[in-house]
Amino acid sequence: MTITRESTTVVPDFGDEAATDRKIAFICSKGNLDMAYPALIMANGALGEGIETHIFFTFWGMDLINKKTVDHLKFTFLGNTAMHPGRGPFSMPQGFGGLPGMTAMATKMLKDKIAALDVPEIPEFMTLLHAMGAKFWACKMSVDMMELEDSDMLDEVDGVLNVTEFIELSEGAQVIFV
Amino acid sequence: MPLATLAGHDVHVDDEGFMTEYDEWTEDVARTLAANIGIELTDAHWKAINFMREDFKANGASPTIRRMTNAAGIPTKELFDLFPKKPAKKMAYIAGVPKPAGCV
Numbered sequence: 001m002t003i004t005r006e007s008t009t010v011v012p013d014f015g016d017e018a019a020t021d022r023k024i025a026f027i028c029s030k031g032n033l034d035m036a037y038p039a040l041i042m043a044n045g046a047l048g049e050g051i052e053t054h055i056f057f058t059f060w061g062m063d064l065i066n067k068k069t070v071d072h073l074k075f076t077f078l079g080n081t082a083m084h085p086g087r088g089p090f091s092m093p094q095g096f097g098g099l100p101g102m103t104a105m106a107t108k109m110l111k112d113k114i115a116a117l118d119v120p121e122i123p124e125f126m127t128l129l130h131a132m133g134a135k136f137w138a139c140k141m142s143v144d145m146m147e148l149e150d151s152d153m154l155d156e157v158d159g160v161l162n163v164t165e166f167i168e169l170s171e172g173a174q175v176i177f178v
Numbered sequence: 179m180p181l182a183t184l185a186g187h188d189v190h191v192d193d194e195g196f197m198t199e200y201d202e203w204t205e206d207v208a209r210t211l212a213a214n215i216g217i218e219l220t221d222a223h224w225k226a227i228n229f230m231r232e233d234f235k236a237n238g239a240s241p242t243i244r245r246m247t248n249a250a251g252i253p254t255k256e257l258f259d260l261f262p263k264k265p266a267k268k269m270a271y272i273a274g275v276p277k278p279a280g281c282v
Contacts, residue, residue: 050263
């Protein structure tokens, strides 16, 4: 290994000088436990990079901001042919997925795997992301369809937007649909 | 691997300027690193920096923002106030430990 002496000290570029206007908007449309994580994990990464981050919850994604459901997201391997324990390739016959208790078992297995990686459960993750500066938006049509009141939703929800308002808000953002 | 002189000490750094040798760190080096990125260290900063170093020594990995909040008891919002925009990277830089490797 060669040692080189820097004539000037190298300082990491944390991007403080650059007036970045990068922003990211995630659309969370699914309420399955496994599909709740992708947007939250990417949002966490974006926030850690100092990027303005919005999450728009719609349809079953509303389950992430509904107080009654956020702590009860489930994972099933019914209809998921990619589901296999560990490295694979062997998966359980789809028919088994319909047996009583199988969804609860699959949910517990997935939760254990996620906890082992020291990744928070969904309710804690939502609190963390909002504390990091994420903005949470509920979809107006979903709120109406599910007959939700403000008090039904997490305190962290910043507001209810119709689609026009979301399109306006996400101008210039990288939009990621999950 | 570059060698930098910080606060009168020769320290090893990587190409980005992050220190690579845990034991070359001193509080004076930390003050210089912080000044490099426009941060003046207060007691609140030191609490975070010291926890980061202790946790890295104990676990061999740099703590994430979540761990800083849960284990060190420093609210997430405060971390963003103390080390604006990119707290995990900035804390690691000043504490002389690697950037956190985990996704969360």
